[in-house]
Amino acid sequence: MNKEASEFEPCWDILRGALTDIHNKNASQLSFENLYRASYKIVLRKKGQLLYERVKAFEEEWFRVHVLPRIAELVSGNLVSIVLLQMQGPSAHERREMGERFLRGIRSTWEDHNTSMNMIADILMYLERTYTAESKQPSIFAATIGLFRDHILRNSLGSAAEQLGRPFIVFDIVNAVLLDLINMERDGDIIDRNLVRQVTSMLEDLYETDEEFENMKLYLTVFEPLFLKASEVFYRNECEKLLREANASTWLRHTQRRLREEQDRCGTSLSILTTENITHVVEQELIVAKLDDFLAMEGSGMKSMIDNDRHEDLSILYQLISRVDKSKNALKTVLQTRVMELGLDIEQTLKHTDFSAPLAGAAEADDAAEGAEKSKAQPLSAAAQQTAAAIKWVDDVLQLKDKFDDLSTICFGQDLVLQSAVTKSFSEFINLFSRSSEFVSLFIDDSLKRGLKGKSDEDVEIVLQKAIVLLRYLVDRDMFERYYQKHLARRLLHNKSEMHIEKELVRRMRSEMGNHFTAKFEGMFKDMELSKDLAGNYRDHIRNLGDEDTRKIELGIHVLTSNNWPPEVMGRNPAQEGGGRVDCVFPPTIKRLQESFFKYYLKDRSGRILTWVGSAGSADIQCSFPKVPGKGTGPMSKERRYELNVSTYGMIVLMLFNDLPEGESLNFEEIQAKTSIPAQELVRTLGSISIPPRSRVLAKEPLSKNVRATDRFSFNAQFVSKTIKIKAPVISSTSKVEGDDERRETERKNDQTRAHVVDAAIVRIMNVIGVRAGGRGGQ
Amino acid sequence: MADACKYITLVSSDGYEFVVLRDAALVSPTIKGMLRSQFTEAQTGRCTFPEFSGVVLEKVAEYFHYWHRNRDREDVPDMEIPVELCLVLVQAADYFNLDARPSLRDPA
Incomplete structure (x- = not known):
């Protein structure tokens, strides 16, 4: 026992000397092995506890004598009052200097302490690994490194505190200086970041207690x-x-x-x-x-x-809002409101445009469409203006859509939440606009009819794309279907568009809305194809018969399935329902042709009925104008042959004049009596061949812009045209905006259809319930 | 500095010197601590062990390399230990902290 005690002191003397050297940075003269062996021996002699306490006491003493005075020096009264009381004192520059000087002092003290403690812990490794671990005490390193916290950071520096009038510790000053420096940097000053980092990492290395719980770092707790x-x-x-x-x-x-x-x-x-x-x-x-x-x-x-497409701003905004709100409600609300506002603006602009650019002589915007019925032949009729308005509306909507698509791609990273919100708003304002279904169909009609000739595939693709985009927004799809059917019928019957594009569009509609939606359209295409074959076969049939008609009338026929085609086209215009349908009187040559075809048609298909729809077809007529006596030169001096393309009714009317002796005329009522063409149709027909100068093959008396019941018509022998082929404007093929009455009618019909659908649905549901009830009853 | 040197020298009480791979010797926390601070050993790369004779230190050096060579392998054959050295080698293992317990403060 005595021997053991006597061995302790020499070993401790070696170690104590080394500790002093280490603190004074004189370690290079020391042998690690020597020191390690000293502590090793002490521990083997079961004096670990004593060594532990001696080392701790030594370090505390060292702090008291060597370190604390340096710290007290750092904490000048000025620093304390400025930093802790935020007293208005020196400039920011001086304040920064003062703070940084203080932190540097803390840092170098810490670095010295930290290095020394690491070295000491290395020497005492055997103590650490055997004695401390077994005795459940904090490691000697934790205990000694913690001295820095207890003796420096938590030191209240008595005298300075009295000066201040409230208790404080060094830690308070460290924190206050750090925060002050950080705020200075936020205001644009340059600070010693490295210094700040070293002081904060010191706080990360120190713990609330010597147990060193991971979440009790001073950095985190204070x-x-x-x-x-x-x-x-x-x-x-x-x-x-x-x-x-x-x-x-x-x-x-x-x-x-x-x-x-x-x-x-x-x-x-x-x-x-x-x-x-x-x-x-x-x-x-x-x-x-x-x-x-x-x-x-x-x-x-x-x-x-x-509004100003500030994409960069919006991108940043999106990024910022995405940080704080996953559903981006604020952004969504404003976007939706703006879409609605801009959408409703389009409607307003439309109204405004109609009023601001009225054509001379055109009726006011309200009954423009009705007025258009009578003033068809005007170069840009009110109806055309309305069509233009429809196209403008569609263009504006698409433009708006493009704008928001751009925003979505460029700024919002195609965020799905926002996309669907915007889509919802689009759909909402588009459907608030009562004519959207009609306008969309009109837009397609116009694009396919006029625009696509000579355009590249890409352009066609764009139009198709646009059409589908719009279609997606529409809620009243049955309304659209009704309009589209009507417009499509006109295009098909008058050969106004290219079949493959029509089919492509319908194909896309089908994939978008399902088979049911496009069934009628596809039926129409099928009718067109069958008819083409049929007409060809019939032509062959006639040729084989050998008795070709002397007049050489080529028959192009469209046999239409009445369910697929809009009633207007099928000659079942409800406006004329009251009087029932009146078949017009075809000229005998045509009549013969019709009968011949009907006979041929029924050969394979008995029991069917063909109805000839005069209002839908067209005819190419070769006509010759004799030379006009008394004209020596110019086109009128010779006989002129032209190929005239007119509607079926136009053909019927013109045939009347074939048989009319030269110089005689027919008045409106006579023509009507001979042909039984409905008055309204006749007005249009006569208008197209007697008013526009390019197709004025009939002379009208008096020469006015409108056709009246009292007008007289005669063969216009003086007719001259620069082109051989002449097309009489076919009024019925110009798709136009419906008048208010027409629209009401369309809506009424649509409601009827809906009523049927609703009825059917109710019956279906009732049946299901009924079956269930019945099943239960049977049990 | 000696730090950069790949080898260190172990010196026994009876003056035998063993040159070992630094990385191999670092398996011992004792040697690790010895070499990482600013003590004499760290500067010279010479570690003197007055407690151990050349016979024992040779086995220790052999173990360092044995460990270094096989550290990533499985099914390693046992090292050959002469019976008469057993006791003193246990002592040495204790001294060199080779008890497989990771040191609390070993930097990762």
Whole structure:
């Protein structure tokens, strides 16, 4: 026992000397093995406890004598009052200098202590590994490194505290200086980031207690909460200042910059442990707190960003909002409102345009369509104007759609939530507009009829794409179907568009809305194809018979299945329902042809009925105009042959004049009596061949712009045309906006159809319920 | 600095010197601590062990390399230990902290 005790002291003497040398940075003269062996022996002799206590006491003593005076020096009264009381003192520059000098002192003290403690712990490794581990005490390293916390950071420095009038510890000053420096950097000063980083990492290396629980780092328990609190205050003030003095665009960039700065700061000056928390503070204070105020800012808020396509602003905004709100409600609401507003603007502009550009002589916008019925032949009739309005509407809607598509792609990363919100708003305003179904169909009609000749596949593709895009928005699809059917019928019967494009469009409609939607359209295509074969076969049949008609009438026929085609085309116009359908009187030559075809048709298909629809077809007529006596030169001096393309009714009317002796005329009523063409149709027909100068093969008396019941018509022998082929404007093929009456009619019919559908659905549901009830009853 | 050197020298009480691979010797936390601070050994790369004779230190050096060579292998054959050295080698293992318990403060 005595021997053991006597061995302890020499060993301890060696170690104590070494500890002093280590603190004084004289370790290079020491042999590690020698020191290790000394502590090894002590522990083997079961004096571990004693060694532990001696070392701890030595370090405490060292602190008291050598370190604390240096710290006390650092803490000058000035520093304390300025930093802790925020007294208005020297300039920021001086304050920074003072703070950094203090932190440097702390840092070098810490570095010395840390190095020494590491070395001492290495020497005492055997103590650490055997004695401390068994005795459940904090390691000697934790115990000695913790001295820094207890004796320096938590030191209250008596005299200075009295000066201040309230208790404080060195740690308070460290925190206050750190926060002050950080705020200076936020205001644009350059600070010693490295220094800040070293001091904060010191806080990360120290724990609340010697047990060193991972979540009890001083950095986390003391500094971080203070830092977050201070940042909250800083950014709250900054946000209010921005709201007062800046605009939304500045705010966006500023916030983005601040977020980046804070992340950088965590990487360079603080700890990455804080990144998430400080980001949250900035998000809350700079984004969430005043989001609505910034979005609503006049002239720079979101409305103006959208209107002026400020893509960069919107991108930043999207990124910021995505951070704080996964459902992006604020953004969604403003977007939707703006879509609605702009959408309704389109409608307003449309009305405005109609009023501002009335054509001379055209009726007012309200009954423009009705007026158009009578003033068909005018170069740009009110109806055409309405069609133009429809196309303008569609173009505007598509433009708006493009605009928001761009926003979605460029700024919102094609965010699905926003896309569907925008789509919803589009659909909403489009369906608020009562004529959307009709306008969309008109737009397609116009594009396919006029635009596509000579256009490249890409252009066609664009039109198809647009059509489908619009179609998706429509809610009243049955209305659209009705209009489209009507327009498609006209295009097909008058050969106005290219079949493969029509089919492609319908194919896309089918994939978009299902088979049911396009069944009728496909039926129409089928009728067209069958008819083509039929007409060809019939022609062969006639040729084989050998008795070709002397007049050589070529028959092109469309046999239409009445269910697939709109009633208007089938000659079942409800407007004439009251009087029942009146078949017009065909000229005998045509009549013969019809009978011959009917006979041929029934050969294979007995029991069918063919109805000739005069209002739908057209005819090419070769006609010759004799030379006009008394004209020596010019086109009128010779006989002229022209090929005239007119509607079926036009053909019937013209045939009348074939048999009429030269110089005689027929009046309107006579013509009507001879042909039984409905008055309205006859007005159109006569208008097309007696009013426009290019196709005025009949002379009208008096020469006016309208056809009246009292007008007289005669063969226009003086007719001259520059082209051989002449097309009489076929009024019925010009798809136009419906008049109010027509529209009401369409809606009424549509409602009827819907009523049937609803009835059927109710019956179906009742049946299902009934079957169930019956089943239960049977049990 | 000696730090950069790939080998270190172990010196026994009776003056035998063993040159071993630094990486191999670092398996011992004792040697690790010895070499990482600013003590004499760290500067010279010479570690003197007055407690152990050349016979024992040779086995220790052999173990360092044995460990180094086989550290990533499985089914390693046992090292040959002469019976008469057993006791003193246990002592040495204790001294060199070779008890497989990871040191509390070993930097990863």
